[in-house]
Amino acid sequence: MSSAPFLELRGITKRFPGVVANDQVSLEVHSGEVLALLGENGAGKSTLISILYGLYRPDEGQILLEGTPVQIASPSHALKLGIGLVPQHPVLVNRHSVAENLALGLGGFFPAGRITPKIIELAKQYGLSIDPKAKINQLSPGEKQRVEILRALLGGARVLILDEPTSVLTPQEAEALFRVMRGLREAGKSLIFISHKLEEVLAITDRVTVLRRGKVVGGLKTSDATKSKLAELMVGRSVDFTRKRQTATLGEPLLEVSNLCAKNSRGLDGLKNVSFTLHQGEVIGVAGVAGNGQSELIEILAGLHPKTSGSILLAGQELEPNPAKLFAAGVAHIPEDRIRMGTVPSMTVSDNLALREYAAKPLANGLMRDFMALEENAQSKILEYAVATPSSSTPSRLLSGGNIQKVILARELGKNAKLILAVHPTYGLDIGATDQVHQVLLERTKAGACVLLVSEDLEELLSLSDKIAILYHGELKGPFEVSQISREQIGLYMTGGEA
Amino acid sequence: MIRFIPILNPNRFRAAWVSLGAILCAAIVTGFLFAAYGSNPLEVYRIMISGTLFETQGLAEVARRTIPLLLIGVGLTLAFRAQFFNIGAEGQMLLGAIFAAIIPLFFPLGVLSIPVMLVMGAIGGGLGALLAALLRQRFAVNEILSTLMLNYVAYYLVLYLIAGPWKGKNVRGFIYTDEFPNFAQMPLIGGTLVHYPTLILGIIAAVALQILLSKTTLGFELRVVGENAGAARYTGISVPRIVIIMAMITGGLAGIAGAAEVSAIHHRLLEPAQISLGYGFTAIIVAWLARGHPILVLVTAPFMGIILAGGDLLKIVLNMPFRIVDVFSGVMLLSLIASEIFVSNRIKWGK
Numbered sequence: 001m002s003s004a005p006f007l008e009l010r011g012i013t014k015r016f017p018g019v020v021a022n023d024q025v026s027l028e029v030h031s032g033e034v035l036a037l038l039g040e041n042g043a044g045k046s047t048l049i050s051i052l053y054g055l056y057r058p059d060e061g062q063i064l065l066e067g068t069p070v071q072i073a074s075p076s077h078a079l080k081l082g083i084g085l086v087p088q089h090p091v092l093v094n095r096h097s098v099a100e101n102l103a104l105g106l107g108g109f110f111p112a113g114r115i116t117p118k119i120i121e122l123a124k125q126y127g128l129s130i131d132p133k134a135k136i137n138q139l140s141p142g143e144k145q146r147v148e149i150l151r152a153l154l155g156g157a158r159v160l161i162l163d164e165p166t167s168v169l170t171p172q173e174a175e176a177l178f179r180v181m182r183g184l185r186e187a188g189k190s191l192i193f194i195s196h197k198l199e200e201v202l203a204i205t206d207r208v209t210v211l212r213r214g215k216v217v218g219g220l221k222t223s224d225a226t227k228s229k230l231a232e233l234m235v236g237r238s239v240d241f242t243r244k245r246q247t248a249t250l251g252e253p254l255l256e257v258s259n260l261c262a263k264n265s266r267g268l269d270g271l272k273n274v275s276f277t278l279h280q281g282e283v284i285g286v287a288g289v290a291g292n293g294q295s296e297l298i299e300i301l302a303g304l305h306p307k308t309s310g311s312i313l314l315a316g317q318e319l320e321p322n323p324a325k326l327f328a329a330g331v332a333h334i335p336e337d338r339i340r341m342g343t344v345p346s347m348t349v350s351d352n353l354a355l356r357e358y359a360a361k362p363l364a365n366g367l368m369r370d371f372m373a374l375e376e377n378a379q380s381k382i383l384e385y386a387v388a389t390p391s392s393s394t395p396s397r398l399l400s401g402g403n404i405q406k407v408i409l410a411r412e413l414g415k416n417a418k419l420i421l422a423v424h425p426t427y428g429l430d431i432g433a434t435d436q437v438h439q440v441l442l443e444r445t446k447a448g449a450c451v452l453l454v455s456e457d458l459e460e461l462l463s464l465s466d467k468i469a470i471l472y473h474g475e476l477k478g479p480f481e482v483s484q485i486s487r488e489q490i491g492l493y494m495t496g497g498e499a
Numbered sequence: 500m501i502r503f504i505p506i507l508n509p510n511r512f513r514a515a516w517v518s519l520g521a522i523l524c525a526a527i528v529t530g531f532l533f534a535a536y537g538s539n540p541l542e543v544y545r546i547m548i549s550g551t552l553f554e555t556q557g558l559a560e561v562a563r564r565t566i567p568l569l570l571i572g573v574g575l576t577l578a579f580r581a582q583f584f585n586i587g588a589e590g591q592m593l594l595g596a597i598f599a600a601i602i603p604l605f606f607p608l609g610v611l612s613i614p615v616m617l618v619m620g621a622i623g624g625g626l627g628a629l630l631a632a633l634l635r636q637r638f639a640v641n642e643i644l645s646t647l648m649l650n651y652v653a654y655y656l657v658l659y660l661i662a663g664p665w666k667g668k669n670v671r672g673f674i675y676t677d678e679f680p681n682f683a684q685m686p687l688i689g690g691t692l693v694h695y696p697t698l699i700l701g702i703i704a705a706v707a708l709q710i711l712l713s714k715t716t717l718g719f720e721l722r723v724v725g726e727n728a729g730a731a732r733y734t735g736i737s738v739p740r741i742v743i744i745m746a747m748i749t750g751g752l753a754g755i756a757g758a759a760e761v762s763a764i765h766h767r768l769l770e771p772a773q774i775s776l777g778y779g780f781t782a783i784i785v786a787w788l789a790r791g792h793p794i795l796v797l798v799t800a801p802f803m804g805i806i807l808a809g810g811d812l813l814k815i816v817l818n819m820p821f822r823i824v825d826v827f828s829g830v831m832l833l834s835l836i837a838s839e840i841f842v843s844n845r846i847k848w849g850k
Contacts, residue, residue: 016507302733303735304732304733322735323732323733323734323735324734324735324736325735326735327734327735333733335733337729340727340729340730341727341729341730341732341733342730342733343727343730344722344723344726344727344730345726345727346726346727347722347723347726351719355723355730355734356734358716358719358720359716359720364716367715367716367717368714368715368716369714369715369716369719394508395508398507398508
């Protein structure tokens, strides 16, 4: 490792109206090094990435590349300087092939054909197995990410910024990514790894820089770091990693699913003979790799997807597939996609809080909406859930992910909620917000509600659930008592093995 | 180099300033065209403004053109808010005219004729838009294409009717229907072609739809459907129901405009190009300028009315081809669409 850093930030400050997103941030990354950039939502990581990638200009401070100050004008300029970004959600043309996507912007005739040998060569070099002719929409999230990594490498990137790369990956895919990252490090590339997942930071990085409220609050060698130390730096207080769930007292069966079958959106068998019972006060966690029937199961229970056979009894009554009626009957749905489904981003916080009950008293009087009642409803929910928003009339798209999720929780988990369908409820949230979401869910179970929790985060499932079930190819294994099943067994079931 | 910096929460007046800027820009661009034609652009604009706003007859001409633009424009703002891109108001207007003509031609109803004709017009126009809505609902047919194509269907349907089965018995070689009886002719303000009942109806529609959109639960549902169809599905709002209601309103208002034109001005069903002077298309600009607020159509419709009436003056005073107005409208729509980026971004010059 050379002594001069490859990339160095000195005193970067970036202000937005009302906030200082980055306040005198300094960090450095050397060649052949993996730096973790750790911080809660709103800590300023995204802003810093945007500055590095030429999307924003810093108001103050300097960026030095191999000791020379540079001005990064645009993403293409960033790549020219050797700074590549692997975005959290791949930005690819779905109907085009891998090679065509990577050829975008090259110009000339038939660029895809020209670069194919280079793609194969790079893929081989770094263990990024990919078929250049495959269409993007046939790829798994992990493969799409590899395409993004290849894009950066093809562009000649020497620093790779990986923005929460594991959030869309299965544990196995994440492991594969780590192998690629190690290969890149050995080849002398610098990597900036952004994640909330402390285990991963500890497993893969060399140094950690922690951001809090726009400021660097700590920088240390990974070998000197522990999980609790990092978490404490990140949130500014010590965080409890023990199991959050106490022994539950179960009531009557509330949801009885038997022999449920359904087609998925492609017309194939999405769910095969799924049966389970959920009692009042109970939390069942559903583990599984995305796309194994989780969406179908939740959407059927939320009244959004048709079943083909089987029965679903909600409090003894056959479930009627109508989202509005189900909500009135106490089915709360915390959807996977906060932006496309859970909220209307262009609408105000107040309107989003009223998305379920806008047409009922007291929020409406007949056909007319009651704006006084809407404001009261908004204020009380903003207060109860401590939603950080400038006002109730702020469009929800301006809120951070955690606060958008709080808006959804506040709306869904009214007094009436009996069955809570929670899908990746803490996806992309920081430790503080995650903790709050968990507390809210557990509180509801004390009041007799039951929770069906779908998550890809095993920590979360094991920390919250009474029982764990695993979906694989539409078949449900379990549910098993949490104490009766090990992580290894869950992992085996998730990948189709028998434990 | 120019860079665009997003503004997270744009000031509500910013859109107004940007629109005014776009209009000014369009006026300058079109000014070059006038200059190329051999006229002094400033003189041209002076004639357009003084001849329309400072003369009684001019004002009446503006009002006459404002009426259909107002009705159609109000309906289109609603459709655009629900993300239903109705480009077929022109055809829906013609369908309204056809449906309205049924009453005086075949079922004369005496004093009740005019209200019933307006209702028929609403049904005709509404059905036209409904067809596109159902096609989108059932077969995912893009409504921009279907409504655009339905314009031609309506156009040739009118031609067929006036040249064939509905051709007047007393009109000799002309291709149009017989004149409507007196009771089917809508009253006008004396000496002008301003049919004030429709004008009042248009104003009521603008206010009513603004209230619908911003104060009612239906308006809220419509906005949710328009702004995030996924959330609408999630919360149990029936998207088909909303789209159908919205199509009936937007098509219905265009149909009323068509019914009123034949009842008040022409007194017969005649060639499509005479029934509508491209109102259905101009109203798209009217709705765009109003940026989804029906109440603002009360400002934008008269504005386009001035341009249409002013274009007529250019034809008479400066001997320009009438189509010059289409060029003006086209340039304006282009600059308005292009100006959209300035509403949500500010510009930064330099590095």
